[in-house]
Amino acid sequence: MSAMSTNLKAPPFSITSSLALGVAAGASANHVNLVGDRIDVPLRCFIAHTAGVFRAFKASLQEKQDRRRLIPKVSKLYRSAMAQLNESNSQLPVFRLVESVWHLCEILVIEPQPSGVLIQQLQQWTALLTSSTAERLSDLTDTLAQDEEKFWDTFFILISHGQIEDACIILRRHPHWPREDFTLMAKILESIPVMGDSAQIPLQFLEQWKVWQDTVKQVAAEARFGLDTPFHSACLLLTGNAAEFERKKHIFDSWFHFAIAKAAYAQPLVGVSDLAKLADQTLSSSGFISSDPLSQLVLALFKLDLQSFLRQLADLDDFWWTGAHLLDLLVNSADLQTYNIVNVEALHEQFLKDYALLLLSQRSLWETALLYLSNCQCCKQNKAILTEALISLYCPTQQKALKVVAIAEKLGLPEAAASIYRMQSMKWIKEGKLDTALTWAIRSRNSPLVSRVSELILAEFLETGRIRSEDQLKSLGQEMLVSERLSFLAKYSEFHRVRESDPQQACDLLLFLVDSQWSPGFFLSQLLRDAVELLERDETRVKNVAHLQRLMSCLQRVLKERPAEVKKPVLDRLNFAASKKMAQSLLGLMQTTNQHLLF
Secondary structure: OOOOOOOOOOOOOOOHHHHHHHHHHHHHHOHHHHOOOOOOHHHHHHHHHHHHHHHHHHHHHHHHOOOOHHHHHHHHHHHHHHHHHHHHOOOHHHHHHHHHHHHHHHHHHHHHOOOOOOHHHHHHHHHOOOHHHHHHHHHHHHHOOOOHHHHHHHHHHHHHHHOHHHHHHHHOOOOOOOOOOHHHHHHHHHOOOOOOOOOHHHHHHHHHHHHHHHHHHHHHHHOOOOOOOOOHHHHHHHHHHHHHHHHHHHHOOOOHHHHHHHHHHOOOOHHHHHHHHHHHHHHHOOOOOOHHHHHHHHHHHHHOOHHHHHHHHHHOOOOOOOHHHHHHHHHHHHHHOHHHHOOOHHHHHHHHHHHHHHHHHHHHHHHHHHHHHOOHHHHHHHHHHHHHOOOOOOOOOHHHHHHHHHHHOOOHHHHHHHHHHHHHHHHHOOOOOHHHHHHHHHOOOHHHHHHHHHHHHHHHHHHHHHOHHOOOOOHHHHHHHHHHHHHHHHHHHHHHHHHHOOHHHHHHHHHHHHHHHHHHHHHHHHHHHHHHHHHHHHHHHHOOOOHHHHHHHHHHHHHHHHHOOOOOHHHHHHHHHHHHHHHHHHHHHHHHHHHHOOO
16 A cells, blocks of 8 residues: 555556565555464454454445444444454554544544534543553552652643543542642532533533633632642643643643643634644644654544545555545445545545455455455456455365355356366366366366366276276266266266176167267277177177177277277277177077078
8 A cells, every 4th residue: 555646546456466466565564464474363353353343334234224323333343343452462553543543533524523522522532542540540649759740740631631530539639638729629620511412502501611711710810729839720721721731731742632632621612623723723833743643643634634644544554454444434424525535436445455455365364355355346346356366265175165166156256166166176186186176177167177187087097997986977967068078987987887787788888988989099999998808708799780880880980090099909809809799690680580481
C-alpha cells in the first residue's frame, strides 16, 4: 500500500505477482511479515474473530437491516476485538494506536455525537489514552508524602478528562481532608451540570452551565481559595480560562488533549463541525506539534478529512487490517457521500485485496483470505482473480484439496476446481501413486491428463504384471468416456480379470481391444502376446471364423502402420495359433454340416 498514489487510485492487481513480490514489499511497510514469521496465538484469534464479525456484517447487509444501527454495533465489535488483542500483549503494538483512532472515528464519523454529549465522549476518549485511573489512584497513596506536585497534576488531569468522581476521590485521600477548602472544592466539582442525553434541550443545559460557571467565577474572584493555590487554579480551569490553560500546558501530553479539555469548559456545546477550527487554533497558538502518527490521524479526523485519514491508514504497520475493516464500514454507511472521498470504491477494494493477500501468504489462513477476496466487487466481476487465488493455495493433503474444490464450486468457479484436480493428479504422478493420480485426473475431466495417467498405469503393468486401481476401473461408468486411453485401460483390466475364468469373454474383449485402435503403441506387443496365449490354450474355442479373420486383419493393419512395434517371434506364434484355431473352427463347421446332411 505504500506505493499507493496520492489520489488513492488503486494499482493493478495480480495474485501471482503479489504473492511473489508484493507480500515481501508489504513486509517492509508492515513489521509483521506473515510469510516469514509464525503469527502468535492472540493475533491468530484476532484475525479469526474479526473475520467472523465481517462475515456476519455482510449477512446482515443482505438481510437489509437498518444500517444506522447496524454499523455502529459492528464497529464496537471490531473495537472490542482490538481491546482483547492489546490486553494479550501481542506482537503488534500498533493496534493500541488503531484502537484509539477507531474509537475517535466512531465518535466523529460512524456515530456522530450531538453537541454536549460530544465533548463528554471526547473527554472519555482522551482519558483512555493515558494510564488507567486505578493505577493513578493506587500510586498516589504511596507517593503523596514525597511528591505533592504529582498529586495536583493528577488532580488537574482528572478534571481535564471530565473524571469528576475520581477527582473527588483523590481529594478525600489527601491528608488535609476534610478541611474547608477541600470540601468546598468537592462541592463545586459534584455540582457540575452534565448533558444527560441527546434528548435534553441544549439551551436548557447551557443555562444550567452558565449558572454553575458564574458561581465558580465568583468563588475565584473572591479568592476563597487564595490566589496561588491548586484550588484557585482548578476554578480557573473549570471556567475555561485561557491563560490558566496555558500555564498548565505541561500536564497535557498532546495538542488534542489540551484542545478537548479547554473546549469542555470554554464551549461545552462544541459540535463535530467546530473541531477543525479548534484544532487549528490550538496548533497555531499553544506551541504543540502534531508530527507523530496519532496526532496526524486525530487532526485528519477533527477536520473530517477522510481522504488524508485513509491515506495515513495505508502507512500503518497493521498489515492493512484497519483500512480493510474501517473503510468497509464507511463504504456501507449512508453518510459516506458527505465526505467526498476520491476513488473510495477503488480504495476499499485495494485494502480488502491487500489484506486478503497477506492472509493468503499464511497457509493456515487461506479460508479467511478467500472470505475477503470473495467480497471484493472486482473479484466477483472478474472471477479470474479468485480462480488464481484458489489455484495458488498450498494443498498438502487430499482433504484440504477437496475442501478448496468445494469452496471453488460454491463460488461458481469450475475452472479453479478443474485446475486443482489437475495439480493434484500431477502431484501424485510425481510421488508414484498412480491410482490416486488417476482418481484426480478423472475428476478434472482433462482428456490428455487422463490418457497420460492411463498410459503410465499400462507401462507399469508391463513391468510388474499388476494393474493398479482395478476396483476403481471396475466401477467406472460414463467417466470411461473422458479418454480413449482410459476406456482401453478399463477394458483391458476387465480382460485381465476374466482371462482365466471365462476364456470366451476374454477372447471377445481382446478382439475388441485390438480392433478399437485405442491402445498406445508400446502396448500392442502385449496385446498380441495375450492373443497368442489365449489362442494356444486348448480350452479356447473360436466359434466364429470371422472373429479370427478380424483379428488377423487387425494384425495386418498394425504391421502396416507400426511395423517396428511387432516382434517377429510373436508374429510367428500368432500366425500359427490363429491358423490352428481357424482349422479347428473349419473342421468343426464341416462336421456340423455333415451331421445335418445325414439327418
